[in-house]
Amino acid sequence: MKPIRPTAANGKASYRLEAIMRRVSQIISGVALGLMGVGFVRVWARNGLPALPGEPAIPLPTLLQIHREPAGLMAMSAGIVLLALLPTVRVLLALLLYLRRQRIPEGVAGLLVLLELLLSMRTGG
């Protein structure tokens, strides 16, 4: 019988990856949801809630021109983009950790997934 390969779930060393991913998920999703909440309350307080679905999120290139857009919609859009980036950050973290440990198959898989995600961002942006 072949020896069991260590994976993130069954290898002791990978507890570190799980711990990092949990912390990063907590921080990024906390900031993203906070931004969304602040933006939502600001829009509500200023104008009352408009009829749904309201305005679409600010396009990515415009999002960087802070002075041009209303702060509420800007905060909500930034929060959504930040949350959408979280899976990419988690893949990047896994890739770096696997490369440091010279776990080539997982590293190559992580790199391919990251490239696919970047390609999709380029298409959308």
Place this chain on the structure above:
Amino acid sequence: MTIIMALLATGLLAGILGALLGLGGGIFLVPALTLLFHLPIRIAVGTSLVGVIATSAGVAAVAPLGRGADVGLALRLEVATTAGAIAGSLLAGRVSPRVLSILFAGVVFLTALYILYKARHRPASGVPERLFHRDYRPRHWPAGLAISLLAGMASGLLGVGGGFIKAPMMYAVMEVPLGIATATSNFMVGITAAASIFVYYGRGDIYPLVVIPTALGVFTGATLGGFILPRLRVTWLRLALVGLLLIMGLQMLLRGLRL
């Protein structure tokens, strides 16, 4: 105000179910947003994609150490899933949605039957099956990768995370413990959704006033689900998974046959 609370409640329910069953929750959100809130399908799918990422983040934020996703397994399968999602979006419009619905209904029914078969034919050791353990090795990689590719295509074509295929596939075909299969599927659906969301964002299909109450509800629900998951018995989770698969399979079949 009522509609905002209703969106929050819908998200909460989708988040709990998604976290417990290894789904992103999109399979519940898209029909709910279109049928109950009368939103156009593209807005519903865009909102659902944010919800899927929120589910994935919520589960990851509370998963106890040693009970999270098998990241190595997820990344290998996700290469096929993401490629499938890209192929699916390219194929969309060329293949009849009716044919696709019937095909995927077939896959879903077969998976449900396979899980039931495996549950009935396990060796009678008297030891209850464990949701999480470390001494496993994923098996049947070619079948796993092929089904992941199909799950990705489902995601690209139908706007769902594909978790309803991934979790049972890892459990039934690759022999990954059910708890780890569920956590890994949660990790994967976040990546699959992230591959599509920027396309929807760029097209102007993301509406913050709809997305935010839904995402807040989903995140809270997924966090609650993440706490409940390690305390569940495998029999309950397996029954819920099979029940859900049968309902979804029937829904897809009816859509395909236009009954």
